[in-house]
Amino acid sequence: MNESTPIPESLVEALRGAQTVTMLTGSGVSAESGVPTFRDAQTGLWARYDPADLATPEAYSRDPRLVWEWYEWRRGLVAQAGPNPGHLALAQLERHVSRFTLITQNVDGLHRRAGSGNLIELHGNIMRTKCSAEGVAVEDYEPEGAPPVCPNCGAPLRPDVVWFGEALPADALHAASEAARSCDLFFSVGTSGLVQPAALLPFEAQRSGATVVVEVNPDKTPLSRHADYVLRGRAGKVLPALLEATYGS
Numbered sequence: 001m002n003e004s005t006p007i008p009e010s011l012v013e014a015l016r017g018a019q020t021v022t023m024l025t026g027s028g029v030s031a032e033s034g035v036p037t038f039r040d041a042q043t044g045l046w047a048r049y050d051p052a053d054l055a056t057p058e059a060y061s062r063d064p065r066l067v068w069e070w071y072e073w074r075r076g077l078v079a080q081a082g083p084n085p086g087h088l089a090l091a092q093l094e095r096h097v098s099r100f101t102l103i104t105q106n107v108d109g110l111h112r113r114a115g116s117g118n119l120i121e122l123h124g125n126i127m128r129t130k131c132s133a134e135g136v137a138v139e140d141y142e143p144e145g146a147p148p149v150c151p152n153c154g155a156p157l158r159p160d161v162v163w164f165g166e167a168l169p170a171d172a173l174h175a176a177s178e179a180a181r182s183c184d185l186f187f188s189v190g191t192s193g194l195v196q197p198a199a200l201l202p203f204e205a206q207r208s209g210a211t212v213v214v215e216v217n218p219d220k221t222p223l224s225r226h227a228d229y230v231l232r233g234r235a236g237k238v239l240p241a242l243l244e245a246t247y248g249s
């Protein structure tokens with residue numbers, strides 16, 4: 001048992017008995033992989049930019065080269081990163097639970113690389129590129145140019161992520177709400193709970209009778225005082241401890 005992260009016995013029992021578990025993650029679950037959280041200060045060349053100013057359609061139409069190069073920098077960070085024990089514990093947990101859904105706000109693709117299967121990428125995936133005009137994913141394109149252009153229609157390409165002010169993919173949002181409404185346990189891991197509609201999901205779970213809402217975060221968030229359990233710690237420590245306490249693995 002990981003002594004620094006005591007897991008309440010009642011939570012272990014609830015998890016052991018749960019048929020349906022829904023998990024919401026934010027950038028905090030990737031922090032231990034070396035991927036800066038969204039609200040971390042940016043480093044180096046990008047230190048002077050606020051992500052919230054770059055991850056917008058306005059920034060892209062104003063300066064597509066700047067936005068494309070920022071995402072290329074972030075893709076480089078993500079490509080060097082790897083799943084951490086928190087990601088791996090979630091992939092393990094999925095194997096123990098009959099109906100397990102992992103909803104992530106992260107665009108870094110680390111849950112998929114860790115082996116998570118039933119995954120809803122609410123905000124898209126930074127490693128995917130799409131045509132800014134047709135909105136469809138584009139895999140093969142000439143890498144020249146920043147941004148490169150769509151081989152089909154010639155419009156500039158962009159990362160396949162949801163920018164501030166853009167609607168979330170309707171099918172992903174519907175599936176996420178469904179998973180929140182139909183679960184026995186809802187976990188909110190590594191998210192500040194500041195950005196809607198993802199921030200509403202734990203409350204949707206609570207309103208629709210999810211017996212237990214659990215937060216995993218070293219810091220307080222708006223959800224903390226509403227959660228049934230708050231496991232105050234880092235995901236890379238708490239999630240493996242939860243797995244070990246519940247399933248001995």
Ligand code: APR
Pocket residue numbers: 025026027028029031032037038039040105106123189190191192193194195216217218219221233234235236
């Ligand atoms: N383990 C767990 N949580 C952590 C860890 C860690 N090792 N390190 C930091 N955290 C927590 C922080 O305390 C914070 O509450 O992770 C949270 C990160 O919050 P944000 O940086 O706001 O990231 P996130 O909640 O994912 O942002 C949500 O907002 O900016 C948009 O689209 C972007 O998907 C992002 C969304």
